[in-house]
Amino acid sequence: MGKRSMPETSEQAGPHRPVLLGEVLATFAPLDGKRIVDGTFGAGGYSRALLEAGATVIGIDRDPSVRPFADALAAEFGDRFIFVPGTFSELDTLAAAHAPIDGVVLDIGVSSMQLDQAERGFSFMRDGPLDMRMSGAGESAADLVNGLETEQLANLLYAFGEERKSRRIAQFITAARETAPIQSTLELARIIEKAIGRKPGDAHPATRSFQALRIAVNAEFEQLVGALFAAERLLGEGGRLAVVSFHSLEDRIVKRFLDPDKGGPAQSRHLPQVVGEPRRWVEVAKARKSGAAELGRNPRARSAILRAATRSAIEARPVSLSGLSVPKVREA
Template identity: 80%
Template structure:
């Protein structure tokens, strides 16, 4: 996620570079290319970078880096959940960086439908294909919609919001971002100084439309398969649900129940990651420069020699919603 005024300066940039240091000469996968902020910084620090993104609108940024850095930069269109496949044949990889969530580039384009601050079609599709947010809002039953808003957005008033949405769409389909935002504000009100009442609901819809939790889990395990012993994975996430998944991926024991002395001891899984960092957050200077960084959390780890695990969501705390595909 990049700053509004300068899309080439992503959040926690210095901290990410420190986690990957030394950077010069390394071959690094930027699995969430966006506007190319991390890729540019890594290239300027002397790395070879493979950028990956599923959003076709990133092409101008791809062209700019290709022209400036030549064969030190390679771009592959696709999802970071397949980063090991996409990076295969491009040489040994030393590190992977992932910036999870929607970029300011996407938020600032009203026609993409990510933001309730700008009127546009209720879309939210990062790949610009498939089911849109409007499809979910106008197609799900009340209970399904409420469950989605609660599980993916941690919206405590999800049931009331869902009821208002279903009532409103009986008059006419909900097709715009501001139209949906007004319905949510009418449902739960707005207190001065609080975040916009649609914040959590828009987050939930975006996550559902883009399958973001599945993508995150698949991407983490893809990085585990790709990186050799000593390789570094750095992940920046933007809300507690994502951060919980990343934390438990690096250290599975954190997600398990407390062991009982009355039960047989579980088999201890060998560690796939070492030197796992604690949560790193933005400092005061960055927060003053970019309020969007307030929820950003960086976690990183270094790959051990143990073989990669089979992909599994068990123990990672991934929200599951009954009745929603």
């Protein structure tokens, strides 16, 4: 069962902290003079650390609310920091003017900064409009919750949230919206809790459903795949890629992208061996997780996984979902 993305905690969790920061910095070391793309800028935690280590950073984010953090780094570090608004699935195009690029770092999923802003609608712990749009544009979570048929909604919650009780939750949601549209985060969280109950010590019953809705609203799997292939196009031989993900669905995509053989069928030693495609990524590092010290400081780091690899000289592949196990919502 997949881990939840950026698990929510109490107000005492503290401000946003970039997870696995030391490990990310080590991926690109030595950093002095290197040019790194921070494809998921957020509050600028990775960018600041990279800048302080001597790198030039190109920060990319589609969330307009991050602009004050970007302006602060630009004021402090001058032309060593460049901010480019946009989606990380287009990072090769957005960073092209600043090439050559030595590395790309991606921190996938919703940030604690976004969770802490009730008006953004990401959190089931804070009352706010049922929104969840990172860019502020397009369909909101409320549109999905109030517009999808019961079976469509159940399939979405199962595919993107691995929610085993998705059908019961969808039935309760569609019954509740017959009275009035569901508009707030706490209202939806209460409906889900009523549908499946809550055991002491367990994660909040709305965790997986909120994850699924957020992923659907922001097309997160499509964005992730796009960003991985964009990094492959952008980086030359020896360039490094570091990706931090927060649940098993994302991590599986990253793992199979970096090492396609992981997603292929096992070969029998009694049959002729199939020769795989040339490797676009080499020196694929073993997955890293947060240690006890970081978990003590930052409970939100407990599901984080870092994967890193080095770009080979082989030309980039065309974008393809084949072999990446990207979750799909079954049609009703």
